[in-house]
Amino acid sequence: MDTRLFEAAQAGNIDHLQQLLTENPFILSNTQLSAENPLNIAAAMGHVDFVKEILRLKPVFAGEVNQEGFSPMHIAADNGQVEIVKELMKVDVRLCRLEGRQKMTPFHHAAIGGRADVIGVMLSGCPDCIEDETERGENGLHLAVRNNRFEAIKKMVGWIREMNKEYLLNMKDEQGNTILHLASWKKQRRVGKGNQKYCLEVSVSTGSFEVNAINHAGITALDVILLFPSEAGDREIVEILGSAKAMRARDTVSSTVTNSHTSTENTPTPEGLWSNGNNLVEYFKFKKYRDSPSEARGTLLVIAVLVATATFQVGVSPPGGFWQDSNIPDQKNSTNNAHFAGQSIMATTNKVGFMLFVFFNSVGFSMSLYMLYVLTSKFPLQFELQICLLSIYCTYGTVLSCVVPSDLFLFVHLTTTILSSSMSALARFVRSLARMLRKIFKDSTHRVV
Known part of the structure; x- marks a missing residue:
């Protein structure tokens, strides 16, 4: 990139940009051959007017991903530049789903940084961005819980409940962990109780969470707390989980065996459920993560x-x-x-x-x-x-x-x-x-x- 153009973008100086265009009308076209473009610089510095001008002149810059896997939308989302995010979404709402390294999207960066306002703007313009997953199978909720971003979690969970998309609360990453597993684990790492308690209280009040989901390690969210105790706050979390009828993995297997009246198998069969109508309905009903x-x-x-x-x-x-x-x-x-x-x-x-x-x-x-x-x-x-x-x-x-x-x-x-x-x-x-x-x-x- 031309040094003068870099300086104009860094300062957000539109007059300087116009002067450079007068001297060389192809200066922005030549920039496309470099590893960086002025829109990235302006987005990082938060110069909204400069971003508008660049988008007017070269909207194609909005969809470019640099060598580090960042687009202007990635940078604006990571820095919490709400107005710039809005301007970029005017070009194409799908920019918030643009994949960088490890399939990280701008929405993922907003979740990691806890940028609740940016998350709200992206969900309003492109609701499907919340379903995008990284290479590790993590969506925005997983990343927000991992990084203890309470406001971001609150924004996403509220939007999910409002849009009746509760199935998103139970999505699993590549390790089979739901956000309750991760919230329990981060509690053990002393990241704080806010996210954990909020997730659990939502599950108690709405029944939206599968509190007894088992990950690939064969444990539930309650197992995480009991197997890895850390401090006195664990008791409160165990009580909240208990009120949501959470169980340890071994107890869920025992419960399944008891309900199906089968002593030799861990999963219920239709033949063992004919005598109990409720269990029969439970066995055959559609389950989001079991049935296609x-x-x-x-x-x-x-x-x-x-x-x-x-x-x-x-x-x-x-x-x-x-x-x-x-x-x-x-x-x-x-x-x-x-x-x-x-x-x-x-x-x-x-x-x-x-x-x-x-x-x-x-x-x-x-x-x-x-x-x-x-x-x-x-x-x-x-x-x-x-x-x-x-x-x-x-x-x-x-x-x-x-x-x-x-x-x-x-x-x-x-x-x-x-x-x-x-x-x-x-x-x-x-x-x-x-x-x-x-x-x-x-x-x-x-x-x-």
């Missing part, structure tokens, strides 16, 4: 297709079949129901039953189509697939409208269009309401206890 999301999606796709097929078939061919002739009763034969050929027999003989049938069948059909839409999002030929789903939905509604008497036409039309199509939104509302009621019930139970 792609396999779960495949299973849900199969179920959604089966439901869509069944509900569509019974919808276009209602129970009881169709009238083969037309009958318009006169004064002499007023006891017979009026009907026309092609109309549903059930719709004319049992109107209430038919209305209930149409309602529940339409809800099941529309929800299955919604599941197919969600599960195939971002797939190739997405637009064509959406046309297919919409066509099937319209076909279903059209057929039902054609096989009912005129007095049921309005009900069927509203059910197959407005009501059933709004069930996905209603389902989300009910799910949120159930989650809130469950939390209220859990909190009231804790107070009573």
